[in-house]
Amino acid sequence: MEGRCVKIGILGCGTVGSAVIKALLKNRKALKEKTGIDFVVSKVCDKDIKKRCLFPSLFTSNPEDIINSSEIDIVVELIGGTTVAFDLLKSAIDNRKSVVTANKAVISEKGKELFISAEEKNVHIGFEASVAGAIPIIKTIRESFIGSNIRKIYGILNGTTNYILTEMFKNSVSFSTALSMAKNRGYAEADPSLDIKGIDTAHKISILSTLAFTRYIHWKDVYVEGIENIEPLDINFTAEFGYRIKLLAVAKREKDNLEIRVHPTLIPSKHLLSFVDGVYNAIYLEGDMFGKSLLYGEGAGGSAAGSAVVADIVDIGKKLVHNNLPYKTIISEERKLKVLPIEEVSTRYYFRFTALDRPGVLAGIATVLGRHNISIASVIQKEESPEKAVPILMLTHQAKEVSVRKAIKEINNLPFIKKPTVLLRIEE
Amino acid sequence: MEGRCVKIGILGCGTVGSAVIKALLKNRKALKEKTGIDFVVSKVCDKDIKKRCLFPSLFTSNPEDIINSSEIDIVVELIGGTTVAFDLLKSAIDNRKSVVTANKAVISEKGKELFISAEEKNVHIGFEASVAGAIPIIKTIRESFIGSNIRKIYGILNGTTNYILTEMFKNSVSFSTALSMAKNRGYAEADPSLDIKGIDTAHKISILSTLAFTRYIHWKDVYVEGIENIEPLDINFTAEFGYRIKLLAVAKREKDNLEIRVHPTLIPSKHLLSFVDGVYNAIYLEGDMFGKSLLYGEGAGGSAAGSAVVADIVDIGKKLVHNNLPYKTIISEERKLKVLPIEEVSTRYYFRFTALDRPGVLAGIATVLGRHNISIASVIQKEESPEKAVPILMLTHQAKEVSVRKAIKEINNLPFIKKPTVLLRIEE
DSSP states (O other): OOTTEEEEEEEOOSHHHHHHHHHHHHTHHHHHHHHSOEEEEEEEEOSOGGGGGGSTTTEESOTHHHHTOSSOOEEEEOOOSSSHHHHHHHHHHHTTOEEEEOOHHHHHHHHHHHHHHHHHHTOOEEOGGGTTTTSOHHHIIIIITTTSOEEEEEEEOOHHHHHHHHHHHHHOOOHHHHHHHHHHTTOSOSSOHHHHTTHHHHHHHHHHHHHHHTSOOOGGGSEEOOSTTOOHHHHHHHHHTTEEEEEEEEEEEETTEEEEEEEEEEEETTSGGGGOOTTEEEEEEEETTTEEEEEEEEOSSHHHHHHHHHHHHHHHHHHHHTTOOOOOOSOOTTOOOEEOOGGGOEEEEEEEEEEEOOTTHHHHHHHHHHHTTOOEEEEEEOOOOSSSEEEEEEEEOSEEHHHHHHHHHHHHTSTTEEEEEEEEEEOO | OOTTEEEEEEEOOSHHHHHHHHHHHHTHHHHHHHHSOEEEEEEEEOSOGGGGGGSTTTEESOTHHHHTOSSOOEEEEOOOSSSHHHHHHHHHHHTTOEEEEOOHHHHHHHHHHHHHHHHHHTOOEEOGGGSSTTSOHHHIIIIITTTSOEEEEEEEOOHHHHHHHHHHHHHOOOHHHHHHHHHHTTOSOSSOHHHHTTHHHHHHHHHHHHHHHTSOOOGGGSEEOOSTTOOHHHHHHHHHTTEEEEEEEEEEEETTEEEEEEEEEEEETTSGGGGOOTTEEEEEEEETTTEEEEEEEEOSSHHHHHHHHHHHHHHHHHHHHTTOOOOOOSOOTTOOOEEOOGGGOEEEEEEEEEEEOOTTHHHHHHHHHHHTTOOEEEEEEOOOOSSSEEEEEEEEOSEEHHHHHHHHHHHHTSTTEEEEEEEEEEOO
């Protein structure tokens, strides 16, 4: 570092990388005015040497030129994945460089190792862009809400699935049609399974939970269900009950117990999260001082993620120039919070039974539910057809997941039930 | 400052002051775990000596005991107003103490002087709590969105007026009834005029504009209208047109021109801001990197404002302990942005004419509007009554304020117009 100049090396020159480089070059003067620091892009690395033409004077195809450079202060990893990206981040930290990453997979899978290394080496890790793109949720939890105990986080954290559910709601299309539309518009990858199955959302809520509860949460600690079994009739019937279906990340603290889960969830139509449509993201939080809060914005795209990367670069640059020590560890070790297994969680449920339209069917279902202490809040049976199976929609009061699973297993074995029962959880 | 201990003196022991003190005492251990710093409340001052019993060992009624104390690092001003509060803040800064305030009036009125003093003395000013309580909008603009050029800010920044407009919408009550309800529920002061007339909102948008555009904006630079002339029929008719009425703070940048204004505004019913009801606050922003963003939360109350004050204390404490220099000045001096006078602003309008129900009335109004190049988008006349004046509601296309004012003045002089025309602006 020369005086008040911070030198940056960028690994990965895709959509986010290009946006970051362009923003740093274009706003160099403005950032200097605002911070007193000259942020200089020193080197840009991509394995695809055709990218050289984008930034010819800065380009290298060898990441070692950045990781091992004595002049570079901050290494920005925008490659993605958990293998090469992890190795490069780890090496950069071992070389006493601060790092910035937009990579939720690597933080949620191997974050613990990176955070511990960074503390040992006295360097910074910025990962604002890893969750919800331009929305400053990491900084808000770590800094703005530092005086509060966070009790609850609800997140719509994946644009692809939110776009699909929005299209299914607004245009009554099927899941597969909505998925094709998402692919056509560039909102879904060729292999969209990480998004659809909720894994991407699990990555992100594990990061937010780690910060909010100051206890490492691996994404595999998160209970996950995807949206692939949602049908238009679930969306239509839940709308009649006054709910919208969203792929919601839920993290709750009750004393020393944590619930962390990702699944399609019924939320009341009047809740602000119900108005988060299309590819947008939002995070709703509750805490003892700040009360209720919601942050909404663009969750993906080069420019949105780039905005968060630039903010991290500037934050770390200010600390480096002003000889600041890194923030204390993210984790307060002594807190031994327990993540509840999904079976121990209590919530309200929506069931879609597919049953023959005969007398005694509802009584049969209700008897099983009653034996498992599951109390019915409301029931709708729309269609009538003496010949074939029809959907029966039901909302329950609060019930325990373990009881619900046992009851549904029994019900699915009843002779008049013709398809496995669909189960969705409700949050209000 | 002893080692990693930061000592805090608090001026003003009202709702916010008490919440801050309690939070700092209760969370002292947790804050130390998270930051490595021991945040200690050293002294609490209030002119009302009956408050002594709340914190007997910390209490003083003489602010000099805090301002002049050699051991205090951060002075927190929670008195309010622009006279005593300003003098105490200025003296604290002159004594080389960092300050934190929740006082929007003093920052929007005399912030420039305070910022300049703080820079000279190399101390910090935290004022997150001055705008929108617990919502971290100051930090978001200054830090998270530092890579973006902010083009637009829309804010619902005053809980009292938003509560009144919400009640008028949901329960069809009059302005004065809604105001009484607000007073009964403790949402409005005995003298609510600062809120009702939009002054409080002007204070807040002037602070946000100063940060977003890095040019000092005094609250008197802001064009202000209050909500006192809104009638239930405006709310009902605009709802039919597909709009909600909100007291909106608007700040826009178009090249080097700024529009900054506060007035009752029609916003489309489907815009997220339309769902911000009751005493909640929200800020919607647009910028070139982050795109579109909305922050929503509790705008007032001891706990919400206290949350922001604690965040400022912790931020400044970290800088003090780690020998960090203050952030560079808020203002990039060379930017010579111009604030447009309201007459030069172009927007869409809603008019409520009160006219006799006679043939030729609409033609008479339309002729005047046409002569001033104001084009009509839609018209509703609901009631019919040959004897008495009836409301005629109109939406226009984009028009210039100066033309609108001339036209309305002429129209108000037409013989069949029986009351001054009500004019509201539209943002979409």
